[in-house]
Amino acid sequence: MRKSATGQSHAKIIFFGEHSVVYGQPAICLPISKIKTIVSIKGADTGQHVASKYFTGALSEMPDSQTGIQLLINTILVELHQEKTPFTLQVTSEIPAERGMGSSAATAIAIVRAFFHFFHQSLSHAELLRLADVSEQYIHGNPSGLDAATVSSKTPIWFVKGRRPQAIPIKQNAFLVIVDTGIMGQTGLAVQHVKSKLAGDHHAEEDIEMLGKIAKQARSCLANGDSQKLGFLMNDSQTILSKLGVSHPILDQFATLALKNGALGAKLTGGGMGGCLITLTSSKPSAKQIATILEQHGAIHTWIEPLATGYHKGEKN
Template sequence: MRELATGQANGKIILMGEHAVVYGEPAIALPFSAAQVTATIQSAPEDWLDSSYFSGPLTKAPTALNNLKELLHLLRHDFATGPVICRITSTIPAERGMGSSAAVAVAVTRAFLAWQQVEETPTGLLQYVNTSEKIAHGNPSGIDAAATSGTEPILFERQQPFIPFPLNLDGCLIVADTGVKGKTRDTVADVAHLMSVAPTATKQIITRLGDLTREAKTAISANQSYHLGNLMNEAQALLQQLSVSNGTLDHLVQVALNNGALGAKLTGGGRGGCMIALASDPQSAAIIANQLTAAGAQETWLQALGCRPAVSAWL
């Protein structure tokens, strides 16, 4: 057992296919390493949690952290350890569709396994993370756990195995936070209402969003960043027709396009949360990010994609 051990995890974004995935179409999730969680584990006189959300004895942590409390209890039970102090730092905003809860569970589990000097396996890691996610979200798809612990894009469909594929794309992705919590429950319900009152037109939109997602996978694999940008733009127009965007998201999307983005769209549930934009190079990405901040984005992140060096090398 080490004195102190560290674990990390990425954020995640939905690149394409949100809402359509509810109706059996594919979606693409992308690990987003520009936003990360780091956790440390070490022995302590009593179980203790230190984070920006809560700092104190684990027994007094609020109910919103029950998933994390149960995860630590399970890990301690399985490895028969004494009390621990768990410290968590994160640059992933909560409730923005970026996989915050899953990333925390991944980072904590990795730190605990490293502390016990136990080799991490994908299956073992995901078992612990999905246990935490079930407490946090009831019946999670598992995509957040897979994306925040992985390094490749994932194509996923309901009740189908996840399909990782290479990120072979020049360019840079910008994520901008509107500062407003996403309203996934509301938007999913409203799309369902549209499906009931206007089934033919709504089904056509959903089917086209699925087609765009499949084309996006091909574009990513073939390093076709300009084509991917066009697909993102069409997807945003369709999501607007489904009423899941809003004025703030539409405004930030337009700001990105006006400043050289190849494509831009909302990501996740919509009516809040984040939007994403694709830039051709780091210099363009920096300009777009600055303009998004000037237009009201609360925070921006930049990530180089598969054919470029890490973002920290050029910013």
């Protein structure tokens, strides 16, 4: 056992394929390496303590809202035969919660990495994802696994539920603006909403298939550098996601505003019903201009990312 250890993870956005990915369609997901979650664990004389923005106290006394994290830590301790080891664990995260940016998955991944490091254990990527799924299942109820796969990936990925994610290179010279509306959007509720929609409206099934087709076309656009068409595909996705009932009036308003001000495309990202919007722009000055305008209209935060984003330094698995 080490005296102390850390584990890291980062934010994610879904470029194409949220919700349809739950039903077996492909998704394109991007790691956002500059927005991080860091977990540090220190050896202690007695007790097992957790400290985060949401709770500080004994592991055994975590509130209901933190049950997923409690379950995850207990599972790791049991699997590593360390149930009685005293420690203090601290979660520090820059990822806003419930905005579709992978905050819960990033916390889970960073916790698993930190414990395996603390106890000198090797960890495969498959094992990392299996353990992160313990809290993700509890928090989101039947997640596709895409969040944990992306927040632990160094590269953009093509994700199909149940399959090994494929790294996809992106060379395009374009920029994304990630726009935080400040409105909480609970992924679990949004997924439930789409499920009910599918049960009562046969058009919803076509919409899910169409989102899958759009993701495939977007992959071709990424391969041949067609930013203009990528923008159209983002707008088409937003129209379908709106129809499925997972947009929000503020997301729609921000999308319209971004397009009026030169964005190539705009759509929600993640579960929706609040959370973040992403817009594609052809240059950094255009991205800056759109970010400023959306902040003037109430966005609480914006981040500008080159589309050819990647993970430059980080952890091995």
